[in-house]
Amino acid sequence: MTRPVGILGGGIAGLALAARLAHRGHAVTVYDRDQAGGKLRRLTLAGESVDTGPSLFTFPQVWRAYLRGLNEPDPLHLRPLPGGLGVHHTPHGPVPLPVPPGHPLHPHWQRYLRAAAPLAPFLGVLLTTPPRLRDPLFRQAAAALLRVQGPHLTAQGWLAAQRLPPALTHALATHALNAGLLPGVAPPLYALIPALVGADVSRPADGMGALLDALLTFGQARGVQVREHAPVTRLDGQTLTLADGGTARHDLIVSALDPHRLAALRGRLVTSPVARRTVSGVGVYAVLPRPAPLPATSVLPPTDFAAFHVHVRRGALPPDTLTLVHAHGRQLSVLLATPATGEALTLGHPWVQAQLRRVEATLHAPGLLRDALATTTLAPDHYAQGGHPGGALYGPGLPAWRGGPLHPQPYRLTGGLWQVGTGVHPGGGIPALLGGVQIVDRLLREAGW
Structure with a gap:
């Protein structure tokens, strides 16, 4: 049954969910205040096309799972990025991640990999499965994460317990900032990211902008309408008021906006201390x-x-x-x-x-x-x-117990208003965005959409 769906925000999450909903037969319209892509966009500098936004493609299994939901082949032609996660120039010396054989830190890197290894088979589940303890697959994955992180609540605490050399510890702790948080605040999972990514770091052959092109193409093939430069100024139930004075009503609204911005559209005041x-x-x-x-x-x-x-x-x-x-x-x-x-x-x-x-x-x-x-x-x-x-790239900073894949976040605000995107699936980068899309897509299907 075709039903009208409005998606607020044409970034990666909004466009990716639009294609999945349209694939199931819904009439989807995406509204964006600017141009589609959000932080991912293409600029022209000195005659060259330059991509902004995400610069690395990691955890490609999340992307492949998204494609399976559309029955689409992979159009990105991912290419390994030389050097993986790069050389980390710590105060204790440079550290390449992953640490190659023959490097003085390699034995410690191997010990770190062994500590994280039990979680590797479950990472895709954690990124793409609703965090519900009644789901046996999620329970199994969450148990693996809890066994690996032990009693430690933060990335800094977990790393301290590993007793790794200072240079390697500093390099690994840096990855807490993938969530926009410091190691003493971010969940332990972020200290494990370099081990879980391994050497599987890539970028599309035609640049990161190819991801935006793919999502737009998927949506267009399924009838998604993308209304660029169409700011929404108010949301009353399922009725949108646009900056040009027009209105639009949809049976379902999914916000891919920051939750604070959504609250303002609903006439609610939410503060955000720096x-x-x-x-x-x-x-x-x-x-x-x-x-x-x-x-x-x-x-x-x-x-x-x-x-x-x-x-x-x-x-x-x-x-x-x-x-x-x-x-x-x-x-x-x-x-x-x-x-x-x-x-x-x-x-x-x-x-x-x-x-x-x-x-x-x-x-x-x-x-x-x-x-x-x-x-x-x-x-x-x-x-x-x-x-x-303030331009916070990952929204508000959440306490460690609310971050990562165990997050108790409200994807569904009302029967006709849902949320998707980094603001409600904590973590930065493409895997968190595409994982959150698959979570919301599954929850919507279960709710009859």
Whole structure:
């Protein structure tokens, strides 16, 4: 039975769910205040197509499970990324992840892999299955996670118990920031990510923007209407009011917006103190005259996680920050974690320049952007326009017991209003988004949609 469904937000989660609902015969309309893609979009710089947003493709089994629900072949042509998760330039020395044989840290890396190994077969279940204890498969997967993490409630606590060398501990702790949280706050699962990812880190042959192209193509083939530049200003039950004064009513509304933004559309006031937000970021994207002599991925963690945490909670720019450097041909991206204050940080801002000098010194690449043919910068003020207050990339910071795959999150707010996306499936990146889509898709089917 065809029923009208409205999806608020045309990012990865909104578009992915739209295609799955339309595949089951529903008439789906996606509304976006800007252009489709959310944080994932393509810019043109110096004649080249440059992707913003997610830069790595991990846990491809989640993507393949999504495709099976559409009976679609994989159009992405994923290619292994040289160096996997990249070289992590910790205060104790550089650490490549995964650690290769022959490296002094390799025996410790192997011990770490053995500690995480019992969870590996269940990761796909945890990412794509509703967190319900009455589900025997989820119970089995949750039990595996709890056995691996033991009594430890945070990534920092779990790593401390492993007694790994400081350099490896620091590199692994950095991955808590995949959830926009510090190691002392993030669930233990985030300390396990490098082991669970292994060397299976990739990107589509045509760049990350190929994922957006695929989702749009899947939706178009199934009749999904994507209304770009159509801001929704109010939500009353299942009736939308648009910025142009028009209205639209759907039998079902699914919000792929940040929950705070959804609350505002419903006329409800929800506060978001800076101290409780996840991080925001500055993305510097450039096209160079020639390829940079750099690895595909370089990671510069904060020197001191505790100091970084204090600054972020106060809304102050830290002395140094998590920095991801991705080099791909002539394209270079430098991604800097910042407090979620909505600040308009430009390329010329003294703090941004200081972080770029740190990159140049650490990677032995002086004048990295000096001869760039073109650059552009996306900052917290950009991410705040359509997302969480202050531009928090992963929404509000949740306590460890509410994060990760065991999250007790409200996917269903009312009978006709549901939620999907990073804000309700904690964790950053493509796996969390696509996993959350499959969870909501299954729950909607069970509810008769």
